[in-house]
Structures are given as structure tokens and as C-alpha cells.
Amino acid sequence: MTSRRTLLAGLAGTAASAALPAHAQFSLGNLINSASQVVGAYAAGEGDEIKMGESFYPDYLTKSGGAVDDRNVQEALRGFAKPLFAVADRKSLPWEITLVENQQVNAWALPGGKIAVNSELVRQCAHPDELASVIAHEVGHADHGHSLTQIRNQALVSSVGNLGKEALSGWLGGGTLGSDVLSALEGPLYTMILTGYSRTHEFEADAHILRIFQQTGNDPSRADDFFRTLMRLYPESGSETTSLFSTHPGTRERIARIEQTAAKTSGGSGGSTTGWDVLKAKYPTPKA
Template identity: 65%
Template sequence: MHRRALLSGLAGSLITAPALAQFNLGNLIQGGANIVGAMTASEGDEVKLGETYYQQYLQKSGGIHPDRNAQEALKRFAQPLIAAADRRQLPWEITLVANKQVNAWALPGGKLAINSALVQYSQSPDELASVIAHEIGHADRGHGLAQMKNQNLMTGLGAIGKEALASFGGTAGALTAQVLGAMEGPLYGLILTGYSRTNEFEADAHILQIFERTGYDPTKADDFFRTLLKLHPDGSETTSLFSTHPGTTERITKIEEAAAKMSRPTRAASAPGWAELKALFPTPAG
């Protein structure tokens, strides 16, 4: 099949309704293998998007946390998880953001951000690992670029928006400076408020794939979503992690059903940097 033709059908073929309903790890792994090959034509644009906006979005989200020890501890903690990603060739980066909102986000091209409040409210390494694995899933699956095309988030921008849509999935480097500028607002809104229902379920499933590769216990993959429910029982918060599409309880159910079919690890996963992070960001009592 011609690569461009493959790309044009990517969004519709990777996650079908039955595969999503089953939340099947075998389907997930096969989907990961498919996307590694299929996304190469637009991967240059994914990387370009991430590198263009990463530093800017970090500042808009609260700024890079000034504690260098905390930054290094987070990088050490995330390294085994990133090493288990499908698209290891991406220029992955992870940064701790000084923000009191419990949230995290991912830009196309492997650029990740974790708010300091999220580290604070993570009660175990499994909880923090699940969030990072979820965000890795968005980058691994190319959700940012795919969703901007599929939901036509650029159509309200006139000719520039049409140019952006025409560029998606084309040859690497097709995004012009003008198109990149037009994408700033839509992309920022997307990463902060969450992806489509399908993409969020897929990123949740990716947690289990990363856990399987790194030795984390799959039965703990939903623990952080339970923490989110305790923090926001009324569902008032709208972030990329806590969204109404899908609801958090539904996400927990799907993760639990899939995890129950997986083998538990024989030994605990390595969690470098965790002790240092919790010393700097202790979880509040109660």
C-alpha cells in the first residue's frame, strides 16, 4: 500500500469500535506496531510541532519548576517508561511544571509535561507511572496531529486552516511557519482539555502496555484515576486527565477489566527518583 494512502485511512483503521469496546491488549500492541510504520511520513511535522511550542506551552502552563533536583528526579523516574514507548526514535522530553492544578499533557513528537501538584498527589510510584504512560500513549499514537485533522479544529481559521489541514499527513516538513502559527491556539486548548473519547481510551490502554514492559502491576494502573475522583468527586475539573469524555468511572472500569486478564509481575518495577520526588512533594495527609 502506498504510504500516503495508508496515512489517509489511519484514524479510521487503527481503533475500530469493537477493538475499543474490548479494550484488548493484543489489539493495542498490534495498533502500536501499525502506527510506528504508518506515521513516519508526518513524523517530521509532529516533531516540528512539539519543538515549536514546547517551551512556550511550559511557560503558559505555569513555568518550568525551578528545583533542578526535582527536574532530574522526574527524568530518572520517567526514563524506564519512555524507554518502553513504541516510538523510541522521537526526541522525548519530560518537564516538571510549577502548577497547583493536578494535570499533565503531551505535545506531538514526545514532549511531556507533569504539573508539580500531580506529583504531590501521587501516592505511589504506580500512580505517577500511570500518568506518564498515559501521556506517552498520546505521543506514541500521534493523537495531537491526528485529532487536529479529524476534528477539523483548523476550519475556523479560513485559508490558513485549510492549508494546515491539507498539510497533515503529507511529506515531512510540510507545515509552513504561517500554518504553525495558526495552530498555536487550537493545539494548546486540545492538550489542556483532553482528546476525543476514542483517543483517551486508547491512551488509558497504553498504560497497561507500558506497565507490562516495565514490570509495574497492571492492577494498579487505575489508581490515579481513583485519586482524581477523590479530589474532584463532582466532576467539576476539566483537564486532559479529568474529562467528561469519557467519564472517569468508565475509564476505571475499562482499565480494571483489561488488567484482570494480565499476569502480575513477579517483582516490583524500578522507580528511580521516586523517593526524591516525594521528599520534595509529600502527599497531603488525608
């Protein structure tokens, strides 16, 4: 049986299941309006992010099931994602996306703009805006530097050995991201991207969906559709779930926030559907 901690972790808010205290509440609209600060805030660590992404991406793809061996569908996914990457805040990241052969409904993002989407997630997307929302969410994690932030907050230090801790401490203190640090980070970082970010980071990534939809013409009213698809696939009464549902009320709160902000968000003129027909020809959505 599939573990709840390994399904759709890239979209998951697993780090805190309790409601945020009043002083920590914020609106998705405010997050969208403040997104222009992202580039400057993370520029200092961008070289390290890119190095991590390029170092780990091939192995992580293999560990996740391997890239789908079909050039046409890979090109279709790249073509589909291109307009979304084009409006990312951090233009200097080497954005890349790969379709992974995996039956789990999952997507994840590495530092430096490296994204993977599982084939089963594509299968479960009934509308282009559902897939666009997943990719936009993952773009949000990379745009906001969430992986590097959680690493720099030493969220992973406790999971490595003494030599790894020593290497990480030196890097966190301003040292170089060398092979010893990459070796210490490889396993813990993979676990992190599969088990989700902090709840605050998930709210930020949710806001990014709407920010990107504003610019691409995707329909803001569909920004939460894939969340609803997951609620249908993994009902509360079932034994299987996803890390998105670490707390069902929390998931509903995220949907409500997206809907509230979407109602005030312009867009919907028609986002690009390049590659969509090719993807759905290979991975048709099952009838409900």
C-alpha cells in the same frame, strides 16, 4: 475557581460523553495487542510531529506556569520517566519531560514526545505507580500520534482565521509544515492538549498504561489508582471537577476496563522508582 476544562486534560476523555455504540466498543486487551502497528501507521508524519513538539514546547511550558526551578527535581522526574520512555513504541521520538510549577492537577503531551507534568499532580501521587500511569498515558498519546490525527481530521481548522485555514489546508493536502502553519496551530493545539482528546483516543492511551507496565514491571493492578485518586479529589457532589470527569459513568467505565485487562496482564515484579524519593521530598502527598 479552577475550570473543569483545564484540569488533568491530558488524561481526559472530553470529546464524547455518550456511550460508544456497540459496533465501536473494543477491549483494552485488543488495543495492547495491536500496538505494534503504531510505528508504521504514524511514521509518515513523524517529522512534522517532532517539529511541532520542538517548536511549541518551550512556549507551552511557559504558558503552563514555567518549569520548576530546581535541577534536582527535574533530573529526578527525567530519571523516573526514563524506563517508561525506553519501552515506548516509537523509539525515534526525542522523548522529553518537564516538571511545571502549577497548582492544577494536570499533565499533557505534545506531538513528538514532549510531555509536561504539573507539580500538584506529583504531590497527589501517593505511589510510584500512580505517577508512572500518568506518564505512560501521555506516552500513549504521543506513541499513537493522537495530536496529529486530530489535526489531520481538521478538528482545529474551524478555530483559526482565513489565512490560517489556507495554510492548514495546504499542509493537510501534502504541503510543508512551515512557519505559517505553525503560527496557525499554536493556539488551537495548546487548547486541544488542555481539553483532552476524543474518547477513543483516551481508551487507547489507557491501554498504553498496561502495555508499558507489562514491560517495566510496574503493578498492573495499580494502573487505575490515579483515576481513583481524582475521584476522591473531585467528587460528583463538588463544584470543581476535571475534564477527566466529563461524564462520571464514562470514567467508571474506563476504570472497569483497565481493571478487567489488568487482571489478565503480567507484570508487577517492581518498576523503577528512580527519582521518586526526591520528588516526594519536595512534593509530599497530603494525608487523606
